[in-house]
Amino acid sequence: MEATYRFGDYELDPSRHQLRRAGAAVHVEPRALDLLCHLVKHRDRIVTKNELLDEVWGDRFVSEAALTTGLRTARLAVGDTGSQQQMIRTVHRRGYQFVGPTTVLRAGPTAEPGRVSGTVSKPPRPVIGADRQTIQFCNADDGTAIAYAAVGSGPPLLKAANWMTHLDLEWATPVWSHWLNGLARDRQLIRYDERGCGMSDWVAPSYTFDDWVDDLETVVDAVGLDRFPLLGVSQGGAVAVAYAVRRPERVSRLILAGAYARGRRVRAGNAAESDAAALDLSLARVGWLHQDPGFLRVFASQFLPDGTPEEWQEFTAFQRRTTSPENGVRFLEEFARIDVSDIAHRVQCPTLIIHARDDARVPVSQARELAALIPDSRLVLLDSRNHLLTASESAWDEFLFHIDDFLGE
Incomplete structure (x- = not known):
C-alpha cells in the first residue's frame, strides 16, 4: 500500500484517492486530485508542465487551460492560492513543486477496514453539499x-x-x-x-x-x-x-x-x-x-x-x-x-x-x-x-x- 502524507491539517491517501482535512473528507475533482498526488509524491523536485500533462491526462490532448484549472482546483483544496503558493509553488519557466512541509505517515501494507485478498476497497467520494442541500x-x-x-x-x-x-x-x-x-x-x-x-x-x-x-x-x-x-x-x-x-x-x-x-x-x-x-x-x-x-x-x-x-x-x-x-x-x-x-x-x-x-x-x-x-x-x-x-x-x-x-x- 502507498504511503499517506500529512501537511498542515491535511492527509493525502493516494491509494484510496482521498484527501482529508482534520479527519473530514475533502472533495476534489478526480484530475485535480491526481495532479496533487503526483506533486506530493515528487515533492523533492520541480515537476514540468509536460510531465503533469503526461501523467494526469495521458495521451489525451488538452490545452494549458485544463492544467491551469487543475492546479487552481488542487490549490484551493489544500487552502492555497496562486498568489500565496504556500503549498504548490510555480517555478517560472520550469514547472511546479509541492513545498508544504510533509510527513509520511504510513508506508507498506497495513490492515484496514475493507481489505480483502490484498486489496483495499475505495469509499465513494463525497460531494459538495449533497447531504446539506x-x-x-x-x-x-x-x-x-x-x-x-x-x-x-x-x-x-x-x-x-x-x-x-x-x-x-x-x-x-x-x-x-x-x-x-x-x-x-x-x-x-x-x-x-x-x-x-x-x-x-x-x-x-x-x-x-x-x-x-x-x-x-x-x-x-x-x-x-x-x-x-x-x-x-x-x-x-x-x-x-x-x-x-x-x-x-x-x-x-x-x-x-x-x-x-x-x-x-x-x-x-x-x-x-x-x-x-x-x-x-x-x-x-x-x-x-x-x-x-x-x-x-x-x-x-x-x-x-x-x-x-x-x-x-x-x-x-x-x-x-x-x-x-x-x-x-x-x-x-x-x-x-x-x-x-x-x-x-x-x-x-x-x-x-x-x-x-x-x-x-x-x-x-x-x-x-x-x-x-x-x-x-x-x-x-x-x-x-x-x-x-x-x-x-x-x-x-x-x-x-x-x-x-x-x-x-
Missing part, C-alpha cells in the same frame, strides 16, 4: 409548485432549469453530479426543476416557453436575489436569454452552454430540414410514449455520443425518473418551437457562449447564431461531441476554467 418550493401564478435548492457558499450563480433534472437524484448520477460540484465550488449554486420535471409538479395547467420564463422569475423572487449571473444549458439557454431581456437590471452576466436561439422546426431552412425535424419529433413521440428501450438508447447517444454503454444506460434510467412519458413528449414539442432570435439582440449584459464544436444534439451553428445576435458576447468552442459534457473529457476542465475566468474568480 435544502429543497424548498414556491408557487407560480397558476399554482404550479416549483422546487428549488441552493448549495455551496460565496457569490450566487443561478442556473435556469432545463430538461431532465432532479434536485435530489442529480447528486448520484454521472450525468449531472460533476456539474454540481464544479459549479458550486466557491459559489452558491441555485437551481430548480422546471414544471413537469424532477421535484416540481408533474401536472400543470400548461408547459409553454413563457411559463418557463415566468417560473424562473418566480424562483428569483423566492430566493430574494437582486443582481446575479445566470447560466442557461441547452433549452435553458433560450429561457435565460428571454429572462435577461425581461429583467436586464437583475442579470449581471449571462452564460449559455450548448444553447440555441431557435428550435429545430423553427430553424429548418428548407423542405428537407422541415421533414427531418418532423420525423425526429414523430420518432421521439412514439419512443417516449412507449418507453421503447431501443429509441431511448439512441436518444441517450445523441446527448452523449462519446459516452460508454454504461453511461447511456445511466442516462436512460435517469431520464425515466425525471418526468412522465407524456411530459417528455410535451417538452420535445415545445423545444422545437423555441425562438428568441428576435429578442436576443436586446441582451445588455456581457455574455459567454460555450459550445461543443461537434455537438451531436445542437449544431455549433446555433452557438454562432447566438454570438452574432447578442451584442456583448464571446464564443468559446470546446473539443467535444457531447451535448452534456462528461467529467472524464478534457473539455470539462476547460468549461469550468472559462466560467471562472468570465465571472472574474
Whole structure:
C-alpha cells in the first residue's frame, strides 16, 4: 500500500484517492486530485508542465487551460492560492513543486477496514453539499409548485432549469453530479426543476416557453436575489436569454452552454430540414410514449455520443425518473418551437457562449447564431461531441476554467 502524507491539517491517501482535512473528507475533482498526488509524491523536485500533462491526462490532448484549472482546483483544496503558493509553488519557466512541509505517515501494507485478498476497497467520494442541500418550493401564478435548492457558499450563480433534472437524484448520477460540484465550488449554486420535471409538479395547467420564463422569475423572487449571473444549458439557454431581456437590471452576466436561439422546426431552412425535424419529433413521440428501450438508447447517444454503454444506460434510467412519458413528449414539442432570435439582440449584459464544436444534439451553428445576435458576447468552442459534457473529457476542465475566468474568480 502507498504511503499517506500529512501537511498542515491535511492527509493525502493516494491509494484510496482521498484527501482529508482534520479527519473530514475533502472533495476534489478526480484530475485535480491526481495532479496533487503526483506533486506530493515528487515533492523533492520541480515537476514540468509536460510531465503533469503526461501523467494526469495521458495521451489525451488538452490545452494549458485544463492544467491551469487543475492546479487552481488542487490549490484551493489544500487552502492555497496562486498568489500565496504556500503549498504548490510555480517555478517560472520550469514547472511546479509541492513545498508544504510533509510527513509520511504510513508506508507498506497495513490492515484496514475493507481489505480483502490484498486489496483495499475505495469509499465513494463525497460531494459538495449533497447531504446539506435544502429543497424548498414556491408557487407560480397558476399554482404550479416549483422546487428549488441552493448549495455551496460565496457569490450566487443561478442556473435556469432545463430538461431532465432532479434536485435530489442529480447528486448520484454521472450525468449531472460533476456539474454540481464544479459549479458550486466557491459559489452558491441555485437551481430548480422546471414544471413537469424532477421535484416540481408533474401536472400543470400548461408547459409553454413563457411559463418557463415566468417560473424562473418566480424562483428569483423566492430566493430574494437582486443582481446575479445566470447560466442557461441547452433549452435553458433560450429561457435565460428571454429572462435577461425581461429583467436586464437583475442579470449581471449571462452564460449559455450548448444553447440555441431557435428550435429545430423553427430553424429548418428548407423542405428537407422541415421533414427531418418532423420525423425526429414523430420518432421521439412514439419512443417516449412507449418507453421503447431501443429509441431511448439512441436518444441517450445523441446527448452523449462519446459516452460508454454504461453511461447511456445511466442516462436512460435517469431520464425515466425525471418526468412522465407524456411530459417528455410535451417538452420535445415545445423545444422545437423555441425562438428568441428576435429578442436576443436586446441582451445588455456581457455574455459567454460555450459550445461543443461537434455537438451531436445542437449544431455549433446555433452557438454562432447566438454570438452574432447578442451584442456583448464571446464564443468559446470546446473539443467535444457531447451535448452534456462528461467529467472524464478534457473539455470539462476547460468549461469550468472559462466560467471562472468570465465571472472574474
